[in-house]
Amino acid sequence: MPDKPAITSANGQPILRFDNLTLGYDRHPAVHHLQGEVAAGSLLAIVGPNGAGKSTLLKGITGELRPLQGRIELLGVQRRQIAYLTQLTTLDSSFPMVVHDFVAMGLWREIGAFGGLDRARRERIAAAIDLVGMTGLESRPIGALSGGQLQRAHFARVLLQDAPLVLLDEPYGAIDAASVRDLAALVRHWHGEGRTVISVLHDLEHVHQEYPETLLLAREIVARGDTATVLSDANLQRARRIAEGRGDHAHAPICHADQDAG
Amino acid sequence: MNETLSSIPLLSPFIEFSFMRRALAGCLALSLGATPVGVFLMLRRMSLAGDAMSHAILPGAAIGYLIAGLSLPAMTIGGLVAGLAVAMLSGGVARNSVIKEDTSLATFYLISLSAGVLIISLRGSSVDLLHVLFGSVLALDDAALLLLAGFASLSVLALALGLRLFVLEGCDPAFLGRISRLGPLAHYGFMVLLVLNLVAGFHALGTLMAVGIMILPAAAARLWVCNVGPLLLIAVLVALLGSFIGLLLSYHADLPAGPAIVLTLGGLYLLSLLAAPLGPLASRWRSGWHFER
Numbered sequence: 313m314p315d316k317p318a319i320t321s322a323n324g325q326p327i328l329r330f331d332n333l334t335l336g337y338d339r340h341p342a343v344h345h346l347q348g349e350v351a352a353g354s355l356l357a358i359v360g361p362n363g364a365g366k367s368t369l370l371k372g373i374t375g376e377l378r379p380l381q382g383r384i385e386l387l388g389v390q391r392r393q394i395a396y397l398t399q400l401t402t403l404d405s406s407f408p409m410v411v412h413d414f415v416a417m418g419l420w421r422e423i424g425a426f427g428g429l430d431r432a433r434r435e436r437i438a439a440a441i442d443l444v445g446m447t448g449l450e451s452r453p454i455g456a457l458s459g460g461q462l463q464r465a466h467f468a469r470v471l472l473q474d475a476p477l478v479l480l481d482e483p484y485g486a487i488d489a490a491s492v493r494d495l496a497a498l499v500r501h502w503h504g505e506g507r508t509v510i511s512v513l514h515d516l517e518h519v520h521q522e523y524p525e526t527l528l529l530a531r532e533i534v535a536r537g538d539t540a541t542v543l544s545d546a547n548l549q550r551a552r553r554i555a556e557g558r559g560d561h562a563h564a565p566i567c568h569a570d571q572d573a574g
Numbered sequence: 575m576n577e578t579l580s581s582i583p584l585l586s587p588f589i590e591f592s593f594m595r596r597a598l599a600g601c602l603a604l605s606l607g608a609t610p611v612g613v614f615l616m617l618r619r620m621s622l623a624g625d626a627m628s629h630a631i632l633p634g635a636a637i638g639y640l641i642a643g644l645s646l647p648a649m650t651i652g653g654l655v656a657g658l659a660v661a662m663l664s665g666g667v668a669r670n671s672v673i674k675e676d677t678s679l680a681t682f683y684l685i686s687l688s689a690g691v692l693i694i695s696l697r698g699s700s701v702d703l704l705h706v707l708f709g710s711v712l713a714l715d716d717a718a719l720l721l722l723a724g725f726a727s728l729s730v731l732a733l734a735l736g737l738r739l740f741v742l743e744g745c746d747p748a749f750l751g752r753i754s755r756l757g758p759l760a761h762y763g764f765m766v767l768l769v770l771n772l773v774a775g776f777h778a779l780g781t782l783m784a785v786g787i788m789i790l791p792a793a794a795a796r797l798w799v800c801n802v803g804p805l806l807l808i809a810v811l812v813a814l815l816g817s818f819i820g821l822l823l824s825y826h827a828d829l830p831a832g833p834a835i836v837l838t839l840g841g842l843y844l845l846s847l848l849a850a851p852l853g854p855l856a857s858r859w860r861s862g863w864h865f866e867r
Contacts, residue, residue, distance in 0.1 A: 374752060376751075376752075392752070392753055392754070394752075396752055398748070401746070401748075401749075402746055402747055402748035402749070403745065403746045403749070404617075404619075404744070404745055404746070407617060407744060407745040407746075408617070408796070408799070408800040408801055408802055408805055409741070409745055409800075409801070409802070410800075410801060413801075414745075417742060417746070417749065420742070420753045420754060421753060424754075425735075425736065425738045425739050425756065426735075426738070453800045455800075473753075
């Protein structure tokens, strides 16, 4: 689709490039023919109706899902450097682990299976826990945390991963307003540090407030660019129409385990 | 010296009889090797899978028996091969078909178990079958003891090297998959450790009882602490205590040793349910933060 402009092209070098990208499950495309780039340092929101392929796109970026067609290029960043906070975490919260150790997992790329936690690293862990407002809860089991606290711990772990590219899938799904406010401040902080942050979100008001750039997705790119322009009523209606009335592409898989609830 | 020690009733059976000392040494090896693996089985919610795997080694041991009689190396190699084959096959089917992990394991272990019983009953006596099913902790010879100690040493070494990996794999496997290539190594490495320890446990406690010294101490320890390090330590201590008491019970009350040990471990678990801080009774009374979200 050569007439369509790039997903977003701020001022920086691109960190991600999509080339005729189609992603899906069991050969059923969930999102198709994406074209474009994401500039390094972007703060990009991905919005769209249910089943629009938002979470699928994130999985494609991390490499968990191979493209059915086309490709995704990561420019100047390794796949394992991407920090990715999934909507449904696979964390077993009944696992006997305390907040400190959970957050420390974020250091894996530095310390691996054998490296020790020296004083500097311990201080970084403490700082990350402090930044998400969890100081004093270091030795609490993760199973004893509230939803908001657990998400704060996840953000602290992402912090320690020190990732140039951060992907957040519905990060504020079921958490309290105070946690949303604090964690959104952290996202702004990451943006300020020059990291690229891509978030799948459904709260449009939040997107308006926090995200300069937006990609509106409905199995294809509906609109992209400046948030206020992208989230116009006309665009949102069009996205809904495409998502609902897609009898012409028999895309919907009959059943697959990995429902895209995004 | 021996005179004074053997006058202590708790110790006298171990002083007087070498078979009791050997049994205790075998249990020591199992407590150090198999019990930590049991802790991870529990943490990965695979307690029943451990039981299934213990049955899966039966046909291999039986074929070893068929070829060489009650031969330690033949039954060990047979058990290892059968256990690893079932682990890999059931894992492979689960990952590549609509059959889920638990069903996949159940199918292969049922095939395996029935084949094992069939092979033994074709040639052996019911005494042999009892030996295989319930072990012979009171008849451990040098070779068997060395085998138990060797497998336990391997297991402790592997767990020590891979501890962080195993913890991460149990706690947040998808996260491990994203940040490291070692996820599959952790998974299959753990299955190998499991089979190794089940085969060791099988010689002492039999296929039916081997999982007992893995899961019961792990579950008991879980009721006392909520951090992996202390959990491993307490589980090993529970296993040792249960083995010691179980062997004494078996000696004094003339009970079969394997079930006596496992029942004692069960008793320690029930006791923990009543008394431990994370047991159902204490949880009910405890105020402040709770463990269930």
